[in-house]
Amino acid sequence: MDLLPRSAMASSSLPRLGPVAGKVASFGQMSRKLTPRGKERRAQLIAFATHEFAEKGYHLTSVADIVDGLGVGKGVFYWYFSSKEELFVEIMRTSQRGMRRQQQAAITGVEDPVKRIELGIRAGVLWLAEHNDLRKLFEFARTEGRFREAMQSGQAVLVSDAQVHLEEAIEQGRIPDRDPEALALAIIGVSNQLTNVYIDGRNMNPEFVADLVVSFCRDGIGVGGCDGIGVSARDAIGASQRD
Amino acid sequence: MDLLPRSAMASSSLPRLGPVAGKVASFGQMSRKLTPRGKERRAQLIAFATHEFAEKGYHLTSVADIVDGLGVGKGVFYWYFSSKEELFVEIMRTSQRGMRRQQQAAITGVEDPVKRIELGIRAGVLWLAEHNDLRKLFEFARTEGRFREAMQSGQAVLVSDAQVHLEEAIEQGRIPDRDPEALALAIIGVSNQLTNVYIDGRNMNPEFVADLVVSFCRDGIGVGGCDGIGVSARDAIGASQRD
Amino acid sequence: MDLLPRSAMASSSLPRLGPVAGKVASFGQMSRKLTPRGKERRAQLIAFATHEFAEKGYHLTSVADIVDGLGVGKGVFYWYFSSKEELFVEIMRTSQRGMRRQQQAAITGVEDPVKRIELGIRAGVLWLAEHNDLRKLFEFARTEGRFREAMQSGQAVLVSDAQVHLEEAIEQGRIPDRDPEALALAIIGVSNQLTNVYIDGRNMNPEFVADLVVSFCRDGIGVGGCDGIGVSARDAIGASQRD
Amino acid sequence: MDLLPRSAMASSSLPRLGPVAGKVASFGQMSRKLTPRGKERRAQLIAFATHEFAEKGYHLTSVADIVDGLGVGKGVFYWYFSSKEELFVEIMRTSQRGMRRQQQAAITGVEDPVKRIELGIRAGVLWLAEHNDLRKLFEFARTEGRFREAMQSGQAVLVSDAQVHLEEAIEQGRIPDRDPEALALAIIGVSNQLTNVYIDGRNMNPEFVADLVVSFCRDGIGVGGCDGIGVSARDAIGASQRD
DNA sequence: TATGAATGAGGTTTCATTCAT
């Protein structure tokens, strides 16, 4: 033998470590009492993971990438989060709350519903611009079953927020009477798309992009609309669902 | 050469019985001569993989899932595709071409640019509704670096298609003079969002959803618009980029 | 479904092909009656495979590489060879015979044993230079159990060829009386090493390298040697083996 | 940055608990902080893999073979080495260093250059005899492109070590003036060949084999040589390269 | 004879997760 007697090789003197069998982590979130230091660590993990997820994608970012990037051990991760999945869901939840808060702050105290809609759109676009990483995560979350539900319920909140103002505008005759939910969804679609291409892709000025979105959506919902606008749409409202 | 002059290798006096080897395919794609049987297999793989990718997501669908689903061996997959990634890109490319073809077929011979836009939107939404699986793949492709480029170039084609009609409409004074690219992007954003929620999520009638999209976008681009519409947007055009 | 009804996917209409179970090819060489055309194909396969094996190594050259490189189907390969292993062994065998033939042709009719040794060395080096691919295969064959035996028996022939001349030289008192087998092996070692580095690695003139080898080996075996040379070696001859 | 300024990530106020991430290791090698336990494991893996590689060959030894042989999980391998290839290169590098160390230890303090050469040869042969597994790996490494470079640079060191002594011997007129590099290579060729056949193949006494090699090489380089030795070689020196 | 299609064991590698220390 060369470096070690053969017998010594086969029967290692080292005891075995590691998991015994495929124990799956129970789903659900961890709730641990955290010291201030612990809170900072947790925030660090979230911040860095968000960055990595956005950069490379959820699946291409391993837990090892995250802890290595912060220079900590694997145990740290599982001390604060019960799984990678839980971390992701946590990021989603927090972010959606943050976006909503910013949107609501922007419209607080504004009387005019149309103005509220405009300000809401603008706040939304600016938030997305500022939290570009999170916008990417939202996009991903929509594409995978287990995260979809969380995403949709979050989006539903935004939609219903917008709906309120749209309904008020309709009641006041400021815009034509079209399905407010559809209008809200359309607004979200425009916001995401233009933010994606113009801010993420071309690094344009967020205020400018917000203007574009507002401009398209103002017209789209029929603000300042003349007679005849949206007629076909109004006719369509109330149509039945398939199947 | 050792046993035979190199030239003797390449050009044997024996009749060529197969393809002349040689690397072809500049973009990583396999290009094999396929028998009818082979073509059928390949189509089967694409169809089944598309379904699985849409259902579970790209990463959660393994090559094993695909070949097991078809009841064939693993080698079959790699006979037709050089990698899972290549298959995905192939699906993207083909789909985008298909969508464009359908859109162009819908507007062929129509004089009025505004009408062309409407028909294009409608055709797009109906295609998305019909190929819901592919719509999901598009969403995913946008979220991962290696597929993003392919997606964006495909989307760029759709955008520039729409731009042509928008520009013509602007020239004819049918809609206000706003950045046609932004308008095209906004239309795409609305189409995706409403299709996603209403057709994929709630299984609504695609024609109805198409109506919703057309309605919002007609107004959004300013069809039949009055003075004063889009003023702020027009002012914003030409603003500089961030950073 | 998108491209194919789901039911059609799972149950392919294509019958299954391929091997049924792990049947191992019986070892041994194929002996088929070959037409002239068949002989040419076989030679083509050998030539191309030799080239590829030398370039990339035996394990990194797949049967597919070989048949693709010649633009033929897989069946061709297995028509002429029962396995990749058999092909390799066949190349070894043929080559060793070729080298020996060239070496013997070079010394035919030469009286002086020392001259024969020199000419043999020179012929060997030139053969190795000309068949550099095969030299590489020889090196590889030595490193893997299943090919080793074939290699060693082939080398043994060369050694015993050389031994004859060395013994005659010793008998004639032309060189000191040292173990002729060891001398023959040493000559082979020098030939291989210098050919490897100078011809394969630095593309030097084979004649020049042959001179270097001859020069070292002439002295090494003690041609023109003075008294006292090789004394310690002579003492060592006859020493017992280990174990 | 999205949630935390980027700088905040890199330099947290929390004490650094592990290595600061960051790619190190310019040549693909892993450089992990290892505990004593880890070092032992790594050494075990190297020892066992060396044994297996030598026994069955690099390609016929799978990572599974290695970890199974040690009774550990597959992940262990990739904890210590980034790939099978890296492990192999690591073995090569370490071994070459080890051989050189032993050779240099053997000649330290010896005045006579010819004596140094003899002792160096002897030390080399004895090292090869003692590390027969590694000798086999060296042979294999020469046959495959990706390992060749590492091998050659390692061998170049040995050659240049020997060259120094040969040049000194030439200057002192102890041996004829022939290309010292060629002489060094020839010595290596003889050492490998005789060790291979006599020690690995026939299990002879290493000391005896070392005597054989020294004897042949002493004469080969012309120690104690008379006039007229090496004339043709001297003439050849300086000849041009092919092509 | 020759081909393209198919097989499937087995190769390397990754990675979420666990746990002794």
Add this chain to the structure above:
DNA sequence: TATGAATGAAACCTCATTCAT
């Protein structure tokens, strides 16, 4: 709390070989 070591299922992919056509 934190770490490094370990697990092992499972992922992607390769390839010698077989065989219907």
